[in-house]
Amino acid sequence: MLEAEGIVKEFGAGGRRVRALKGVSLCVREGESVGLVGETGSGKTTLAKVMMGLIRPEGGSVRARGTPLESLTAAGRRRFRREFQMVFQQPLASLDPNFTVEQTLAEPLAVHAFPGDERQGRIRRTLEAVGLLPEVLEKWPAQLSGGQRQRVAIARGLILDPALLVLDEPVSALDLSVQAQVLHLLAGLRRGRGLTYLLVAHDMGVVEFLCDRVAVMYHGVVLEEGPVGEVWRGPLHPYTRRLLEARLPLEPGRGVGEAAAEAPPLPVWDRQPPLEEVRPGHRVAPAGP
């Protein structure tokens, strides 16, 4: 449904160029939910934005339903913008402070020229789907709680009835006691609407809860990908293993664990290595360059 192949993306200029993506490929099939995990700066958000056509890569190509983004017709582009939506990492920063909730939700409908008489009904239904009451419509982002803001951001992503939603760290900015609510909301929306998700997250529990497949990124490359349960229970790449060992379980008295504490940093690849298929759908990169 959405496929990235050999994506290269660099930032900066001259001697200070950073290669954020080094030839990465990722495929999201219709109806599935794919998680993208990795540490800060590994390139997750950049890859998601490239796949949404929000930033242009230096190399590689993105295809939506088989058509490369750059060869979409004007009508095809409009359809892509409607069917593929992104919910950004910071709900406060991604909502315009000068727009009320109603204006925030009405804007995409106006941009995509929805008939005026359909707009109110659509806004009401979407609000209900994300568990917000109509009274929030007149409010400004600053008047909302963190959980309400994230629901508004999700509502804006849903208002055009998309087929695919990219969710960048959808709960990490939320209060602890509100995270589970939003995760259940996202799981319910996916079931109810048959949505396809591409989810960026650093929390493995979140990925296990919402995703079928996972890809593990490290310094601009994908090192392992496969079914979530299989990768989490039988990680093949040393980096995936290290990520899993860094989890702190909810069991007191075990301490932090010291064995892996001072392990040397893993080598960094300068280009995406080929992945070897070890089991059906479970692919892994060699341990080092």
Add this chain to the structure above:
Amino acid sequence: MPTAPVLEVRGLEVRWSRRGGPVPALRGLSFSVEADDVFCLVGESGSGKSLTALTLFDALPEGFSLAAGSVRLRGEEVAGTDAGRRGMAYVFQDPSSALNPVFAVGRQLESVHRARGGGGPSLVREALEAVAIPDPASRLRAYPHEFSGGMQQRLVIAMALLARPALLVADEPTTALDPTVQKRVLELLSRVARERGMAILLITHDFGVVAAMATRVGVLYAGRLVECAPASALFAEPLHPYTRMLLASRAEHGFQPIPGEVPSLLNPPAGCPFHPRCPHAMAVCREEFPSAAERPHRVVHCHLHPGHA
């Protein structure tokens, strides 16, 4: 005679004076930290974790003031004075805010060291060795930006150790770090605390960190300490509904949702602040904040657990 705890906080009240009239920000906090404790203060944003820490250092932000309460450091009253700064050291969430970008780190460590009475340059090297910074001699000439986030946090911890504090107050020290780095910094903290007989007051919102580090835990909600217990007891048998529901909302328990939202500082619910979200709320919960029920080694404020009459 039993020795005094390293830190003993009693009835701490902090007020926020704003145009609309003063609002309470911390209400009647009491807890103590013993010499071999890692006391974890857990809570969500706005619950008062950082305010508690800032109160200990007499460093409350503009508009906030200490209205009542006692803070004893090894038995000596330090509330409302900067005396606490001599026996305690502070490590923040963001290490870069504690380091000056324009000076080499060696110079910064030396000046902290001198300000605290000095005692030979070997102590600076020793502090760096304690936090496992490789090749400390050459790293001393480097500037903060030449260190990764994890290494910067080690430098800040090294700086804190130079004060030879009886208590290290660490406010979300690993929240900004990646999980693999977090694990190393936590391991380092617990090792230096053990080696130096230093107590830790660790502020966090992450129950994984609590499980790994804590000997005792205090749970904050809306400026109130609602439960305080040894870590093993808290995880095995949380008494307060908020604690129980918060643990159940984690991945390990299938993300069971808690209804409602975190209350705002401006209009906290009357009575028990958790009542609008609590499935066990009774009429009395809307009226009265529950008094402390003392159980062996633990305290809980909840009408389901009445105190001794």
